[in-house]
Amino acid sequence: MxxxxxxxxxxxxxxxxxxxxxxxxxxxxxxxxxxxxxxxxxxxxxxxxxxxxxxxxxxxxxxxxxxxxxxxxxxxxxxxxxxxxxxxxxxxxxxxxxxxxxxxxxxxxxxxxxxxxxxxxxxxxxxxxxxxxxxxxxxxxxxxxxxxxxxxxxxxxxxxxxxxxxxxxSVSHDVHTAYISHISHICSFALALTTLEKEKEANRIFELASSGFASTVRLAKSSPETWIPIFRQNRDNLLDVLDEYINNLLKFKGLMLSDSYGRFEEYLREANDIQRILE
Amino acid sequence: MxxxxxxxxxxxxxxxxxxxxxxxxxxxxxxxxxxxxxxxxxxxxxxxxxxxxxxxxxxxxxxxxxxxxxxxxxxxxxxxxxxxxxxxxxxxxxxxxxxxxxxxxxxxxxxxxxxxxxxxxxxxxxxxxxxxxxxxxxxxxxxxxxxxxxxxxxxxxxxxxxxxxxxxxSVSHDVHTAYISHISHICSFALALTTLEKEKEANRIFELASSGFASTVRLAKSSPETWIPIFRQNRDNLLDVLDEYINNLLKFKGLMLSDSYGRFEEYLREANDIQRILE
The missing domain is CATH 3.40.50.720 (NAD(P)-binding Rossmann-like Domain)
Structure with a gap:
């Protein structure tokens, strides 16, 4: 062929x-x-x-x-x-x-x-x-x-x-990929920006970067030419996931502010359940 | 010895x-x-x-x-x-x-x-x-x-x-590790929760999980016994970073809502600069 x-x-x-x-x-x-x-x-x-x-x-x-x-x-x-x-x-x-x-x-x-x-x-x-x-x-x-x-x-x-x-x-595909692919690129891009902004005042920051950080931020190396059109085309689904993600972060923030580490730990245990799915 | x-x-x-x-x-x-x-x-x-x-x-x-x-x-x-x-x-x-x-x-x-x-x-x-x-x-x-x-x-x-x-x-150490280690655990835990919550209504979601998602969410497998005490002890630094991270996510959200993909692309290019630091 x-x-x-x-x-x-x-x-x-x-x-x-x-x-x-x-x-x-x-x-x-x-x-x-x-x-x-x-x-x-x-x-x-x-x-x-x-x-x-x-x-x-x-x-x-x-x-x-x-x-x-x-x-x-x-x-x-x-x-x-x-x-x-x-x-x-x-x-x-x-x-x-x-x-x-x-x-x-x-x-x-x-x-x-x-x-x-x-x-x-x-x-x-x-x-x-x-x-x-x-x-x-x-x-x-x-x-x-x-x-x-x-x-x-x-x-x-x-x-x-x-x-x-x-x-x-195709409709379900786009919902699902927002959750298990597109959002993780958003997370990584935002994390890279956050750390790079801090670097301007503390230039030794990356000496301490470990393999864990490298793993979370890896996708921030991805091509904007590829990803901007994806974000644009899947905007509505992605905005839904992004709202849920930000809500989870705000929940974590609230638990730290109120010193509610017991409840915080329960959420982390729930998150650990990701092991069931990914090796 | x-x-x-x-x-x-x-x-x-x-x-x-x-x-x-x-x-x-x-x-x-x-x-x-x-x-x-x-x-x-x-x-x-x-x-x-x-x-x-x-x-x-x-x-x-x-x-x-x-x-x-x-x-x-x-x-x-x-x-x-x-x-x-x-x-x-x-x-x-x-x-x-x-x-x-x-x-x-x-x-x-x-x-x-x-x-x-x-x-x-x-x-x-x-x-x-x-x-x-x-x-x-x-x-x-x-x-x-x-x-x-x-x-x-x-x-x-x-x-x-x-x-x-x-x-x-020790003070600088705790600021830096908030940026290049502790926050990436928060990102991963929150991402895992977001996706697992969605799974309750869409159980085939993880069929589509790619290696990129696995990389971003990897740290969500980490032990709460290890990490809750770290988050607690480094709370103030971590809250600062978390605020900056959430602000970056909200910026991305605003750019998508206003269809400002040109400006969004510029941010992604800035984030790409992480390549300079990580192989």
């Missing part, structure tokens, strides 16, 4: 490596609108060749759109306008605005909305790594709106690169 | 392994007030023998107090009452209340206040691991209040287990 990947960054590049390694793709055609990415992707052998978008659409059996979610809103209809038998998937972190953008499109059936739940805090072709997707979940959304053959092929693709598949409707 | 370690949990147990491996200690005597820890520490060979506190003090050249910081307030004076030539160190995450507790003690010079900046989210003897301290920083606080020979020996101890040494006064 020939697969064209539009956007040779962390996700597009890593997907390319996985698809070649698994043998699911015989040929990978890369597309990127940034010259630096085109050059880098070839240098790193992330694609067999780089092409312009229209050619890449025509030559592919399957087209992966791995661009920021704001670009998807125009790119996806553009690509669907040009496909015939080909299958198109996106790998964006929001789903409702994406499927809305092509709800009435005559080629809607050729599109499968997906979200492989994998990533790192780095971006660009240099961030592409082998094994990024292995044993992780991928979500397929609103599968009933896609042609059956397209869904079957897309499932086979993700299984070929070692992913587990789960299905959600 | 014979070293007694009081508290055979994550830190005490890991320190024991490191001190034996480095050859700095010929004999490790363990002390713990919990029967389960005594049995487990022997089973895991974390100490050459377990003893009762008073005997462990008498038989040691150096005594490490690796207990929660609230227990330190009474344990440290108790131990100093019983030492003569021996050196005593603590490894607690707060420093000002600890040094205050023995400021007037006639044996204050035998005590060196330290804080090895290393740990994991796990606790108890089973959490002890080899190499926990290698290449990390340890802080020595208010060194001028300790006898010179004691400081020299304690520095040699930490160097022997591969740590880098930095010195702070």
């Amino acid at each position: 020939t697969i064209s990947i539009v956007g040779m960054g962390l996700i597009g590049g890593s997907l390319s490596l996985a698809l070649k390694e698994s043998g699911f793709a015989q040929t990978i055609i890369g597309v990127d609108k940034q010259v630096e990415h085109v050059v880098k992707a070839l240098e790193l052998q992330l694609a067999d060749k780089m092409a312009l978008l229209d050619d890449a659409i025509q030559q592919a059996d399957l087209i992966v759109l791995a661009v920021p979610v704001d670009s998807l809103l125009t790119l996806l209809p553009y690509v669907l306008d040009r496909v015939d038998r080909q299958i198109v998937i996106d790998v964006g972190s929001t789903k409702r605005p994406i499927v809305e953008a092509v709800r009435q499109h005559p080629k809607r059936g050729r599109f499968v909305a997906t979200h492989p739940m994998a990533g790192t805090e780095y971006s660009g072709p240099e961030a592409a790594i082998r094994g990024l997707f292995t044993d992780k979940y991928t979500v397929i959304c609103d599968a009933a709106d896609s042609d059956e053959d397209a869904v079957t092929t897309v499932k086979a693709l993700y299984e070929a690169i070692g992913m587990k598949i789960t299905e959600f409707d | 014979t070293i007694s370690i009081v508290g055979m949990g994550l830190i005490g147990g890991s320190l024991s392994l490191a001190l034996k491996e480095s050859g700095f200690a010929q004999t490790i005597i363990g002390v713990d007030k919990q029967v389960e820890h005594v049995v487990k520490a022997l089973e895991l060979q974390l100490a050459d023998k377990m003893a009762l506190l008073d005997d462990a003090i008498q038989q040691a050249d150096l005594i490490v107090l690796a207990v929660p910081v609230d227990s330190l307030l009474t344990l440290l004076p108790y131990v100093l009452d019983r030492v003569d030539r021996q050196i005593v160190i603590d490894v607690g995450s707060t420093k000002r209340p600890i040094v205050e507790a023995v400021r007037q003690h006639p044996k204050r010079g035998r005590f060196v206040a330290t804080h090895p900046m290393a740990g994991t989210e796990y606790s108890g003897p089973e959490a002890a691991i080899r190499g926990l301290f290698t290449d990390k920083y340890t802080v020595i606080c208010d060194a001028a209040d300790s006898d010179e020979d004691a400081v020299t020996t304690v520095k040699a101890l930490y160097e022997a287990i591969g740590m880098k040494i930095t010195e702070f006064d």
Whole structure:
């Protein structure tokens, strides 16, 4: 199968490596609108060749759109306008605005909305790594709106690169990702800012940074180009979660102010329950 | 050298392994007030023998107090009452209340206040691991209040287990650790609670949890017995940081509500600067 990947960054590049390694793709055609990415992707052998978008659409059996979610809103209809038998998937972190953008499109059936739940805090072709997707979940959304053959092929693709598949409707997907992905980026960005602001008056502060701090603040290295469009598209869900998060912080603050450490400890024990879910 | 370690949990147990491996200690005597820890520490060979506190003090050249910081307030004076030539160190995450507790003690010079900046989210003897301290920083606080020979020996101890040494006064230490350690635990605990509360109505939520979420929420697995006393002792500093953190979150919220994504992106770029400090 020939697969064209539009956007040779962390996700597009890593997907390319996985698809070649698994043998699911015989040929990978890369597309990127940034010259630096085109050059880098070839240098790193992330694609067999780089092409312009229209050619890449025509030559592919399957087209992966791995661009920021704001670009998807125009790119996806553009690509669907040009496909015939080909299958198109996106790998964006929001789903409702994406499927809305092509709800009435005559080629809607050729599109499968997906979200492989994998990533790192780095971006660009240099961030592409082998094994990024292995044993992780991928979500397929609103599968009933896609042609059956397209869904079957897309499932086979993700299984070929070692992913587990789960299905959600796009509305639930966006609520859930607000809770278990988007908010944690907000937490990290805000924590980084808080500490960096303090550093201005106390420049030795980071000498004491431990692995725990590094872990909590890790996502603050993430690309604003990727995340601002996600925050924008999932704004309403994210604002709900953010309010609940701030309320929990205010609760902690109130308990400290009133020296209610017994009650505070009960909350921490409840929070410990996260062990049940994460190794 | 014979070293007694009081508290055979994550830190005490890991320190024991490191001190034996480095050859700095010929004999490790363990002390713990919990029967389960005594049995487990022997089973895991974390100490050459377990003893009762008073005997462990008498038989040691150096005594490490690796207990929660609230227990330190009474344990440290108790131990100093019983030492003569021996050196005593603590490894607690707060420093000002600890040094205050023995400021007037006639044996204050035998005590060196330290804080090895290393740990994991796990606790108890089973959490002890080899190499926990290698290449990390340890802080020595208010060194001028300790006898010179004691400081020299304690520095040699930490160097022997591969740590880098930095010195702070205890007041600055507590301000800095509020920013780069204590607040990140608060962030994680609150994030875990927020997500677990949502799970009650949407039980499939964690299917989508990615490695980014796991990283941000990791510290929420930490022991409340360890952390509540730290939050309590460092309350005023932590409340300052918590206010700044909440203000940053409210700023993000306001920017989303007013669709000011340009300004929001600038903040995220500022936050990206954390890359400068953390690999």
